[in-house]
Amino acid sequence: MSGSIGRAGEFAAVTAAFLIVLNVTVVVFIYWRRLRLAVHEKRAERVRARLAPIIESVRADASPADRQRLRDAVADLDAQSRPIAAALLIDRLDEVPASERGAIVELLREAGAIDVALRSAHARTAWRRSLACAALGASGALEAVPALEELLDDHNHHVREAAVEALGAIGDPAALPALRQLYLSETAVRPGIVYAALVELGPAAAEVFREAIGSDNPRVRASACFGLAATSRGDVSQDEVSIEPIEHALKDSDSAVRTAAADALAAVGAGTVPSALVTAVTDPELSVRKAAVRALGAYDDPRAVAAAARALRDDEREIALRSAESLVLLARKPRAGQDAARALAVADGWPVQTARILEAIGAL
Amino acid sequence: MSQFVDILLLLIFIYVVAYNLATLTLLTLSLSETSAVARARRARVARGPHTPPPLQPSITVVIPAYNEEPVIVASVGSILAGTYEPMRVVVVDDGSTDGTSAALDAAYDLVELPIGGGFALETEPVERLSISRRDPRLRVVRKANGGRSDAVNAGIAVARHDLIAVTDADSVLEPDAIALAVAAFTADPSRVVACGGIVRIANGGRFVDGRLVEPRVKVRGIEATQTVEYLRGFLGSRIAWARLNALVIISGAFGVFRRDFLVESGGLSKQTLGEDMELTLRLYHQLRPAHPEMRVAFVPDAVCWTEAPSKLSALRSQRIRWHVGLIDNLRLHRAMLGRRFGRVGRIALPYAILFEAVAPVIGLVGSVLVVGLLVFGGATWWFVVALALAAVLLGQIQTAGAILVEEVGFRRYRSRDLLLLGLWSVLELFWYRPLTLLWRVWAMVLLLVGRRPEWGTIPRGAALGTGDEAPKSQTLPLPR
Numbered sequence: 001m002s003g004s005i006g007r008a009g010e011f012a013a014v015t016a017a018f019l020i021v022l023n024v025t026v027v028v029f030i031y032w033r034r035l036r037l038a039v040h041e042k043r044a045e046r047v048r049a050r051l052a053p054i055i056e057s058v059r060a061d062a063s064p065a066d067r068q069r070l071r072d073a074v075a076d077l078d079a080q081s082r083p084i085a086a087a088l089l090i091d092r093l094d095e096v097p098a099s100e101r102g103a104i105v106e107l108l109r110e111a112g113a114i115d116v117a118l119r120s121a122h123a124r125t126a127w128r129r130s131l132a133c134a135a136l137g138a139s140g141a142l143e144a145v146p147a148l149e150e151l152l153d154d155h156n157h158h159v160r161e162a163a164v165e166a167l168g169a170i171g172d173p174a175a176l177p178a179l180r181q182l183y184l185s186e187t188a189v190r191p192g193i194v195y196a197a198l199v200e201l202g203p204a205a206a207e208v209f210r211e212a213i214g215s216d217n218p219r220v221r222a223s224a225c226f227g228l229a230a231t232s233r234g235d236v237s238q239d240e241v242s243i244e245p246i247e248h249a250l251k252d253s254d255s256a257v258r259t260a261a262a263d264a265l266a267a268v269g270a271g272t273v274p275s276a277l278v279t280a281v282t283d284p285e286l287s288v289r290k291a292a293v294r295a296l297g298a299y300d301d302p303r304a305v306a307a308a309a310r311a312l313r314d315d316e317r318e319i320a321l322r323s324a325e326s327l328v329l330l331a332r333k334p335r336a337g338q339d340a341a342r343a344l345a346v347a348d349g350w351p352v353q354t355a356r357i358l359e360a361i362g363a364l
Numbered sequence: 365m366s367q368f369v370d371i372l373l374l375l376i377f378i379y380v381v382a383y384n385l386a387t388l389t390l391l392t393l394s395l396s397e398t399s400a401v402a403r404a405r406r407a408r409v410a411r412g413p414h415t416p417p418p419l420q421p422s423i424t425v426v427i428p429a430y431n432e433e434p435v436i437v438a439s440v441g442s443i444l445a446g447t448y449e450p451m452r453v454v455v456v457d458d459g460s461t462d463g464t465s466a467a468l469d470a471a472y473d474l475v476e477l478p479i480g481g482g483f484a485l486e487t488e489p490v491e492r493l494s495i496s497r498r499d500p501r502l503r504v505v506r507k508a509n510g511g512r513s514d515a516v517n518a519g520i521a522v523a524r525h526d527l528i529a530v531t532d533a534d535s536v537l538e539p540d541a542i543a544l545a546v547a548a549f550t551a552d553p554s555r556v557v558a559c560g561g562i563v564r565i566a567n568g569g570r571f572v573d574g575r576l577v578e579p580r581v582k583v584r585g586i587e588a589t590q591t592v593e594y595l596r597g598f599l600g601s602r603i604a605w606a607r608l609n610a611l612v613i614i615s616g617a618f619g620v621f622r623r624d625f626l627v628e629s630g631g632l633s634k635q636t637l638g639e640d641m642e643l644t645l646r647l648y649h650q651l652r653p654a655h656p657e658m659r660v661a662f663v664p665d666a667v668c669w670t671e672a673p674s675k676l677s678a679l680r681s682q683r684i685r686w687h688v689g690l691i692d693n694l695r696l697h698r699a700m701l702g703r704r705f706g707r708v709g710r711i712a713l714p715y716a717i718l719f720e721a722v723a724p725v726i727g728l729v730g731s732v733l734v735v736g737l738l739v740f741g742g743a744t745w746w747f748v749v750a751l752a753l754a755a756v757l758l759g760q761i762q763t764a765g766a767i768l769v770e771e772v773g774f775r776r777y778r779s780r781d782l783l784l785l786g787l788w789s790v791l792e793l794f795w796y797r798p799l800t801l802l803w804r805v806w807a808m809v810l811l812l813v814g815r816r817p818e819w820g821t822i823p824r825g826a827a828l829g830t831g832d833e834a835p836k837s838q839t840l841p842l843p844r
Contacts, residue, residue, distance in 0.1 A: 011377075012750035019757030026764040027786065030771050034779055127403035158404035192551040219554035256554075287624060317482030318524055350478035357477055363500030 040080075047081045048088065055088040060103035070111040082120060083128065086135040089113065093138040105141050114141045121147050126156040133159065137166025145170060149178045152188065161193050168197025173204040180208045186220060195223050199230045206231045213245045218252070222260035225249050229264035243274060250276040250292075255285040262291035269298030271335070278307045290318050297326030300333035309343040312351060324351035328359050369733070369742070376730045383719050384758055391765035393604035398664070398773035405665070421526040421553075422450040423546055423620070425537075426519030428512050429455055432533035433462040437471045438574035439533045444499055445575075448543040452501045454519040455533075459509030465492075468504050472496035477503075483521035485631045487514050493522065512616070513632035513639045520626050529620045535670040536566065536576055537618065544666040545620040555659045557647055558621045560606075560614035561666030562598045564776070565591040567674065576669045581781040586679065588788040589796045590672040592763055595785070599664065599773070600766035606662035610707035612648070612716065614660065616640035618668035625651065636696065637817070638689020645697040645708075652705050664773065680803050684817045687807035691721055724804035731798075756793045763789035 054073045057066040077085055089108075096104055108114055117139070120132035133151060136144035144166070151163035164182065167175040179201070183194045198205040209227035212220050225246050232243075246268070249261035262280050273296065280292035293311045296304040308330065311323035324347075330340035344352055358364045425443050429436055436455065443453050457465045468474060474494035483490075488510035496502035507518050516530055527549060531537060541561055548559040567590075568582035581588050605611040614621075619640065629646050632639045644660060651658045673679040694717055702709045738748055767785060770776065777785070810817055 012747070012754040016750055016753040016757055019754065019761055023757060023760050023764055026761070026768055030764075030768060030782065031779070033771060037775075125403070126400075130404055156400075158400065162404075190551040192553055196550075223553065315482060317480060317484065320480075320482070321524070350480040353478045354480070357475060357495070358500070361475060361495065361497050361500055363495065 043080070044084055047084045051081070051085050051088055055085070055092050058089070058092055058104060058107060060100040060107070062107055067107065067111065070107070070113075074112045074116060077116060082116065083131055085113075086117065086120070086131050090135055090138040093140075101140055105139055108139055109141065114139060114143065117141075118144060118147050121151060126154075126159050129154065129156070129159045130162040133162035133166040137162075137169035140170050142170065142172050142174075145172050145174050149175065152178055152182060157189070160189050164189050164193050164197045168200035171201055173201060176201065176204060176208060179205075180211070183208060184212060184215060184220060186217060191219065191223060195227060198227060201231075203231050210245050213249055218254040218257050221249060221252060221254070221257045225257065225260040225264040226267070229267040232268060243268060243270070247274045247276045250274075250280050255283075255288055258283060258285065259287040259291045262288055262295050266291065266295035266298050271300050273299035273301040273304040273307075278303055281307045281311050286316060286319075289314070289316070290322060293319055293322040293326055296323070297329035300330075300335045302336050302339045305330050305336050305339040305343055308340075309347065312343075312347050312349070320349075320351040321354060324355035325358065325364055327352070328355045328364055369737070372729070372733060376726065376733070379718075379726055380730075380758075383723075386715060386719060387600070387762055388765070390601045390604040391762065391769070393607055394600055394769050395765070395772065397603050397607050398599070398769050401664070402773045420448075420450065421546060421549060422452075423448065423527040423529055423542060424452045424454055424519070424523035424525040424623075425529040425531060425542065426516055426523060427453065427455045427531055427533050428458055428515030428519065429460065429464050429533040430458045430509070430512075430515070431460045431462045431464060433460070433464050433467050436464050436533050437467050439536065440468065440472070440502060442536050442539075442574045443531070443542075444501060446537065446539050446542050448540075448546060450525070451542060452503065452523065452525060454503045454505060454522050456505045456507060456515040456519045456522075458507060458511070458515035459488075465504060465506050468496075468502075469494075471498075472502055472504075473498045474504055483518075484627045485517040485521045487518040487521060490518060490522075511634060513634045517631035520623065520631050523623065526623060527620055528623045528626055529618070530616065531618050531668060532616070532670065535563075535617045535668050536571075536574065537561075538667040538669070539575070541618065541666040541668060542620075544663050545618075548661040548663050549620070549622070552659065552661075555657050556661050557625050557651060557658050558614055558619060558644065559661040559663060559666075560602070560611065561618040561620075561662075561668050562602075562664045563594060563615045563617045563668050563670050564598075565594050565672045566669035567591070567672050569669065579669075579776050579781075581777060581784045583784065584674070585788055585791065585796070586676065587672055587674055588784055589792045590679075592766075592785050592789045592792065594672075595766040595770055596762055599769040600762060602662050603664055603769070605712060606660070608707050608711065609659055610712035611660045611662055612644055612708060612712045613641040614644050615668075617670045618666070621647075636689055636692040637685045638693050641689065642693045642696065645693055645700065648705055648708050649697055649700055652708065656706060676799075680799075681817070683800050683803045684807040684810070687721075687724070687804040688811060688817055690716070691808070691811055694721055724801050724808065727801045728805055752793075756790060759793050759797065760789055 051073060054069050058070065059066075062070070073085075093104070105114070114136070117132050117135045120128055121136065121144075123129050123132065129151065133148060136148060148163045148166050148170075151159055154160050154163065164179065167179060179194055179198055182189055183191065183198060198208055206228060209224040209231060212224035213228065215221050215224070228246055243265070246261050246264050249257055252258050252261065258280065262277060265274060265277050277292055277295055277299075280288055281296070283289050283292065289311070293308060296308045305327065308323045308326040311319050312327070314320055314323070327340050327344050330336045331344060333340070355364065427439065427443070432439070440453055440455060455468060473496060475497050477493045477495055479490050479493050488508040490505055490507045492506035494504045496504075503522060505518050505522055507515070519530075520528055527546060529542060529545065545559050545561055549556050564579065565587065566576055566579075567587040568580040569576045570578040570580065581591050602611060602613075616639065621643075625647060629643075629650055633642045633646070636642045647660065648658075673682055694713065697713070700709045701713050734748060734751060736742070738745075763785070767782060771782075807817065
């Protein structure tokens with residue numbers, strides 16, 4: 001036994017020695033890193049102080065002197081100051097009114113800033129590539145689209161996502177084929193990110209969502225319903241075209257798709273309630289019924305009133321509450337208002353009382 | 365006899381090596397993930413606040429509250445001040461005997477709503493349902509006392525949104541915590557069913573208007589050591605488990621769930637002491653066979669500050685409950701062991717059984733063996749010293765690794781605090797770890813003799829202040 005104890009003791013001693021070295025290394029690394037970051041931060045502060053007034057002068061009506069200063073500053077940028085300049089520029093571009101955007105991009109282009117960002121999009125480190133994507137996206141420079149499309153195949157998923165977001169921010173329909181492929185394949189980038197970028201492209205992306213609603217993948221079909229709603233809102237001419245596929249999705253075999261379709265119809269809203277939405281109020285799936293009842297409140301149509309009044313008698317608490325809320329919303333509308341007010345007067349149960357209190361305190 | 369001791373020593377040695385290899389693997393994974401996220405964040409921060417895409421999921425934050433009068437208004441205020449919309453807050457007053465509801469009424473001007481019926485989950489009777497006139501996003505449910513799980517279930521039943529966030533009244537969410545957690549769902553809506561945020565210890569931190577503006581580490585050992593422990597738990601392992609798609613626990617202090625799954629699965633269990641872990645395991649148990657791609661995400665940037673027990677008696681009660689809860693849950697979901705549940709069944713649960721559930725027994729046997737060898741002349745002092753040193757340093761390397769993850773990814777603490785954490789992580793081996801080991805052994809004894817641990821009391825409220833004035837300490841009779 002003493003032999004094994006001796007061996008265990010020796011092993012423990014060696015382990016202890018190794019761990020002392022490891023621990024000291026970690027502690028030294030942490031404090032060395034803190035020190036390095038402190039030095040770096042001080043330097044960054046100086047760079048920021050130098051660049052901030054120059055970036056601040058990035059305006060559509062910049063004077064020739066300001067333009068020259070910007071050109072000089074861009075020419076002087078080194079590896080350490082580029083990210084700081086990019087961050088300042090992104091913040092500045094956030095404040096710029098849309099009407100001045102074109103002139104500002106032209107100014108940046110003339111100063112060589114867009115070229116610098118395009119070069120940084122091929123930087124060795126992933127975060128620099130991501131930051132370059134963000135800067136290009138904020139600038140809205142159309143010439144960045146091909147470079148950003150290339151980055152959709154980047155090995156780093158953060159870079160791919162940043163490229164997708166930048167393409168969305170630029171909003172050039174030329175990026176649609178690449179984004180369409182990503183959206184339908186649902187692999188290289190998380191689907192919500194591609195969805196958001198497509199929505200940012202506006203009505204131009206509606207075609208992709210229309211195609212996606214016929215996808216084999218129910219997840220893609222469900223998000224396509226929202227996409228169609230989001231890209232058609234506020235555009236009446238688009239609504240007529242977009243509602244039809246969403247209405248069709250209300251008959252989907254997958255209940256998640258039907259729920260998404262009903263929710264999407266709530267977001268679109270219009271005058272005439274789609275027949276499929278009225279039918280969905282009696283769907284066997286609770287989630288579909290809930291979404292459908294809520295959506296009724298967005299349509300100025302007496303048929304929506306009748307369907308909501310029927311749903312008031314549903315045994316499910318949420319259906320009853322949502323239908324009462326929909327009736328209160330419908331009571332405000334010109335065509336459906338009178339019918340809704342009558343339905344509310346007749347059905348004076350707790351769901352209606354709740355909806356009335358919510359209306360009184362401005363919560364509806 | 366000597367052969368038996370040899371074999372025992374060898375087994376313990378293998379166990380220790382396996383445990384440390386597993387821990388170091390998790391740490392490495394966490395470090396690599398945090399480092400990637402930190403770099404990505406560096407790029408994202410520059411873009412300013414994230415613009416939510418259209419049709420964001422709606423979320424209801426459920427706050428179960430029992431005798432939380434001193435903190436409830438500040439807690440609700442901090443959540444309502446968050447950046448995410450559309451959001452509602454449902455406070456469930458679980459039969460408080462103090463002025464929890466009255467404090468909310470005074471601060472938020474509550475209006476009574478009809479209670480109605482047909483709640484999606486069964487709970488103790490709801491006595492009053494109200495909405496705030498001042499901020500209609502706030503609803504307050506007053507119900508008969510039924511315990512934390514029952515209160516959360518009542519909140520889920522009243523809520524109507526797509527997502528449910530559960531947090532505690534004595535916890536403070538950072539303003540962007542909800543938005544960050546929801547982003548995990550919107551980025552991958554069809555796979556993510558639940559998401560946890562990081563829980564950090566608030567003790568010692570500086571609060572202004574109910575928000576923690578400067579995290580600090582308490583000098584006192586009990587609180588500082590828990591800070592170390594939470595860093596190890598959340599940064600050293602949960603990030604890695606989430607990356608492996610095998611995270612089996614979402615902390616009760618801050619978790620976000622899809623409401624439809626919560627309702628379908630019957631809400632939080634009232635049968636177990638570890639209801640947060642039980643819920644996560646139940647989600648895997650029910651969903652993973654049909655949906656192997658489902659994910660439980662972890663967002664370390666979504667921060668919830670919570671108060672750690674500052675008294676040993678409260679800590680003891682908490683740790684005994686946690687260990688009983690752990691064993692309860694592993695027993696309840698033992699059928700998940702194996703391939704059918706992916707990495708949860710193949711890696712996470714075996715890890716939880718081997719290195720968490722039975723670890724106290726192994727630790728106790730090992731300690732008794734070493735002391736026995738020393739007393740009966742089987743070992744020399746230098747052997748014991750070398751062994752103790754190796755144990756200290758192994759523990760220390762885990763802590764150093766977790767602090768490294770913190771440093772690379774988050775950098776929340778001052779240099780002075782890091783020193784304190786380092787110091788207490790060395791000292792904890794001589795008092796904190798033996799104590800928690802004994803409490804966990806005691807929890808196993810209680811289970812063996814068929815007794816459930818008593819809930820006891822947790823004094824709280826002192827660490828979460830508003831302004832410079834900390835609220836009065838109060839005693840929480842834990843729910844039945």
